[in-house]
Amino acid sequence: MVDVLVIGGGNAALCAALMAREAGASVLLLESAPREWRGGNSQHTRNLRCMHDAPQDVLVDAYPEEEFWQDLLKVTGGITNEHLARLTIRASSSCRPWMRKHGVRFQPPLSGALHVARTNAFFMGGGKALVNAYYRSAEALGVDIRYETPVDSLELDGSHFIAARTGRQRFEVRACVLAAGGFESNREWLREAWGQNERGEWPADNFLIRGTRFNQGVLIKHMADAGADLIGDPSQSHCVAIDARAPLYDGGICTRIDCVSLGVVVNRDAERFYDEGEDFWPKRYAIWGRLVAHQPGQIGYSIIDSKAIGRFMPPVFPGEKADTLPELARKLGLPEARFMETLTRYNDSCRDGTFDHTALDDCHTEGLEPPKTHWARRIEAPPFYGYALRPGITFTYLGLKTNDRAQVHFGGNASENLFVAGEMMAGNVLGKGYTAGVGMSIGTAFGRIAGTQAARAALKTTEATRAAV
Template identity: 80%
Template sequence: MGTDVLVIGGGNAALCAALMAAEAGARVLLLEAAPRAWRGGNSAHTRNLRCMHDAPQDVLVDAYPEEEYWQDLLKVTGGRTNEHLARLTIRASSTCRDWMRRHGVHFQPPLSGALHVARTNAFFMGGGKALVNAYYRSAERLGVQIRYESPVDRLEIENGRFVAAHVKGERITAKTCVLAAGGFESNREWLREAWGQNARGEWPADNFLIRGTAYNQGVLLKHLLDDHQADGIGDPTQAHMVAIDARAPLYDGGICTRIDCVSLGVVVNREARRFYDEGEDFWPKRYAIWGRLVAQQPGQIAYSIIDAKAIGRFMPPVFPGVKANTLPELAQQLGLDVEAFVATLNSYNAACVEGQFDHTQLDNCHTDGLTPPKTHWARPIDTAPFYAYAVRPGVTFTYLGLHTDDTAAVRFAGQPSNNLFVAGEMMAGNVLGQGYTAGVGMSIGTAFGRIAGSNAAHAALNTGARPHASA
């Protein structure tokens, strides 16, 4: 069978591409690897979109101009980003919400526990699941054909041009194709290969939990990179990686397994030692570094420690914390060396400099003479009851992907394909070389999904036309 535009994937980026292509008049077929009940990939677990805006806009307060957004992204990536593509994403985030609303997405003010993002992020009414369902309904109304349980295992590509996709022995042809099938975070063997064995003889990836879908195996990504020598970008160990509850399920734990009290207390490893500044910056700008930090600790486990003063100041996770009336009792319950644990907490408490605590800003509560320091929100952990949350690395999505440009074209030996495009996690590494800031993944997927869908439709309906760059 043949179609104008074949979209491979079923999450936000794939749906944006399918909707744009259908709106342009193309016949569209979307292939989702998951069953219908699990459709949407990681997008079903999302909550919001980071949006540039120069003035207050409905659910967005104040302003969040382009330059501030860019500086936030530059800081978390440490400069490992393509500025042209990053700014393209930022500008697109300022104009996409009306289009999203036309396809059934509703927005709401942020929840009270969503600290520091009321100004920068637009929250989806009903979360990512509602967004995904709205897009599927709209796609069906526009005539997009949708096939579930349809994993693509290989592509036919000739001289940089897409020819056909193979699904369970079936050959599907199309004039153009959009790849939006996610990263490889669910592929344990690939994660093991990427992370290797550490100096302690551990295989860190064996202790990683996957926050999202079990269906992002990276089959097409590996196929494109290894078999077709598509141009790649990114480090296979870099990912959106969060410290999540060690009791979380292996897959699809989602947002509720995240531990958000890190900046309100201290974090110690299995040896009862602190290893990083818990108060370095606002949580939405720093939460995604903690998975990688924990991955580097013995046993890939750590413990977030707070006292009664922190309760009510963070979004509570789904599982209750370990609770004790004394610090030695807490250490015993965690199976940590009591003497080392108490010594660490006593050193921290003694180093805290009294200031004006304010968790809504970078306050003056810090430590003095402590390594590592705690730069902000440093208050002694001295008020019972005490609480602890064991955390492990939770991988959201990987950053290794396909190199692209502002047309979203896949590149082979530096040359852009004229009928094969990429969006979402499969190309996010062009913008995210490392680090993360809340909501930017959805910004990238929405921007490049729309570009890819538009250009795929244009190429399909105008044979021989070259894809055009987005402003």
């Protein structure tokens, strides 16, 4: 009998499998995707948010625990478990040597408008390279990996895990780690979670999925039916405003539109609806998907002029380009008169300051609702550009309640041999909102904890069995 079963194939699952194997347990990993699509949403990631008290290898300056915590507190609006959040934060400071041991490489710190050289460590080759490195290491250590093996149900005796089933196959093991992702690819569940709005629209029908098509939330539903304690709002997710022309699935990072803070964003009625300059982009980019989701038709338009070019990561697809603002409105299909009224009102409210996109500068609007707090400059220098935006769901936050040992809970009682990591428990830390790289911090921290604890539980069972014999 195998000691530890890991269900899932992304960062959290791989961290769990590697840690369990290092602890001496035999490990079986079941990935629902084919080999070429392995890795879940982790294949689309780029970086890990890391606490550090002084400059460290690829990280500059310092990013202490309290600042990380305050950043997380701000984006979640306080909807977070502080104990588990601080556990994640502290774990992020010491995980990189272990990651390197398993083949992950980091690139030199980035400069420019992303503002993350101090806070985030970037993977050389991105998430796909990280996932491939972990799979190579897992194979070398003897982890048994099965692809195209989606688990559809678990056998439980109360809170005790017995076996997993995938079709007619049954896998009986001593301990299990659930790391199979959220339900972002399940359109019907998204429709149920978001419901119908006051305009009679079903917002979820217009959502694009930035990540994998294989995260259907099957095990979250199964565990809920089995009496596991859930946490999180099903409508909350890592939701980014992405290029409306992005593919339905697996668009990843490259579909993001990063010029929002350098211009204005309007809805299909050519009206602004939020402060584009509220804070640095990595701390605010993930609120824009939800903002756009609440607009008519679930669409928005990011508008900039030539002054913004070169100050943000260029999108994969070129935007609409025009020599005049009225022409841009026509190309985007926006009501021209209202568009010009909105842009004129915005331009007239801009107050000159010292523009600095690397700082919270003093360029702001006055007498305008919503205001633009920073980086407010008149949109007046042709050519002008416009990018259509849709909500892009990365992962959902509804998941399983857990503790600092990554145990699944049933009626408040912790299972002794069933553990959870990654997106399936991220809602314990992320009640809402997001800040760049924290998903990988959560997955890495709890993947490693879950793997260690699962191995301990399995080996304890083995020892008890031997003693009985």
